[in-house]
Amino acid sequence: MSTHSDRVAVVCPSCSPKLETVHEVLKPGSGQVTVRCTECDHVHKTTIETESTVEKMVVVSQDGDSFKATVSAPPTEKSAVGEEFIVETDEAILTVRITSIELNGGQRVEEAEIKDIKTFWTRAVDNISVNVTMHPKDGRRDETKSLKLQVPGDYEFTVGRKEELDGEEFTVEGIMIRDDAEGYDREQFDFGGDTATAKDIKRLYVRDESSTAWSAW
Numbered sequence: 001m002s003t004h005s006d007r008v009a010v011v012c013p014s015c016s017p018k019l020e021t022v023h024e025v026l027k028p029g030s031g032q033v034t035v036r037c038t039e040c041d042h043v044h045k046t047t048i049e050t051e052s053t054v055e056k057m058v059v060v061s062q063d064g065d066s067f068k069a070t071v072s073a074p075p076t077e078k079s080a081v082g083e084e085f086i087v088e089t090d091e092a093i094l095t096v097r098i099t100s101i102e103l104n105g106g107q108r109v110e111e112a113e114i115k116d117i118k119t120f121w122t123r124a125v126d127n128i129s130v131n132v133t134m135h136p137k138d139g140r141r142d143e144t145k146s147l148k149l150q151v152p153g154d155y156e157f158t159v160g161r162k163e164e165l166d167g168e169e170f171t172v173e174g175i176m177i178r179d180d181a182e183g184y185d186r187e188q189f190d191f192g193g194d195t196a197t198a199k200d201i202k203r204l205y206v207r208d209e210s211s212t213a214w215s216a217w
Contacts, residue, residue, distance in 0.1 A: 010035065014042035056117055058087055060096050062124040075115035082182045084125065095153070096122035097199065099180050125153040125199035132204045134170060153199035160192035162209060174205035 009020040015037060023046075027034035032045045053072040060067055069087045073079070084097045100121035101109050129148040136143055149166050157163070162171045174190040181200035189196060190205075 007038075008035065008048055010046045010048065012037040012040065012042055013044055015040040054114060056114060057119045058096065059119060059121050060087060060094065060124055061099075061122065062094075063129055071120065073114045075113065077114050078111060079114060079117065079120070080111040082180050087122070094124045095126050096120075097125050097180060098122050127151070128153050128199055130157075130198050130201055130204055132168075132170075132206055134168075134206050134208050137208050149204075151198045153197070155198040156195050157198065157201065157204060159189055159194040163206075168208075169210040170206040170208055172204060172206050175201055176203040176205070178202045 006025045008023050008025060010023050011017055011019065012021050012023070015021070016039065022038045023035035024038060025033055025035055026043065032047050034043065034045055036043045052075070054075050055070045055072050058069045058071050060069060067089070069089050071085065071087060079098060079101065081098050081101060084095055087094050087096050098120055101112050101117055102119040102121065103109060103112060103116050104118045106118070127150065129150055132147050132149055134145050134147060147168070149168070151165065157172050157175060159172050159175060162169070174188060175194060175196045176188050177184050177186075177196060178200055179202075181196075184196070184200065
């Protein structure tokens with residue numbers, strides 16, 4: 001899913017009459033547009049073919065709540081679970097990640113062309129709640145507690161690193177990765193230096209480093 005860009009690939013009559021080069025759009029229009037070649041700075045007019053778009057429903061999940069929005073995209077473009085795109089609502093502009101794709105027939109798939117999709121099921125990944133399992137600093141794992149941390153989606157957690165967030169002080173000991181996360185070679189990380197981004201994390205396992213006695217909880 002793409003938005004309007006001020007750069008296009010077209011042939012340049014000055015330096016590249018047969019091969020497309022990147023051009024900057026100087027004066028957009030519905031027919032011919034004025035562009036400048038980024039290779040030789042030649043300014044000329046050209047016609048840019050624009051592909052029609054279709055609107056599709058997007059269900060966005062955010063901190064336990066959900067709401068509906070729409071997104072426009074070329075009908076033959078493909079989308080897949082795990083991809084991210086921008087959704088604009090009256091209240092905010094959000095980055096969301098596809099968690100499921102529902103086809104017009106109702107079935108759920110991992111990938112499909114836009115024209116065949118009825119609904120994108122997504123979750124917001126700008127600012128998120130990370131599930132945390134915390135155990136006491138003395139290592140007793142039979143007395144754990146669960147909590148949620150509010151962090152930016154791009155915040156990085158590293159195994160072995162000490163953190164101070166939301167009034168909590170802890171050391172990360174393990175990271176469980178979400179099913180829709182891309183680019184990870186395993187589901188759980190527990191070696192020192194292992195790093196994951198908050199929006200990709202299903203659960204953090206941490207050791208409490210605060211001075212608060214657990215008996216007071």
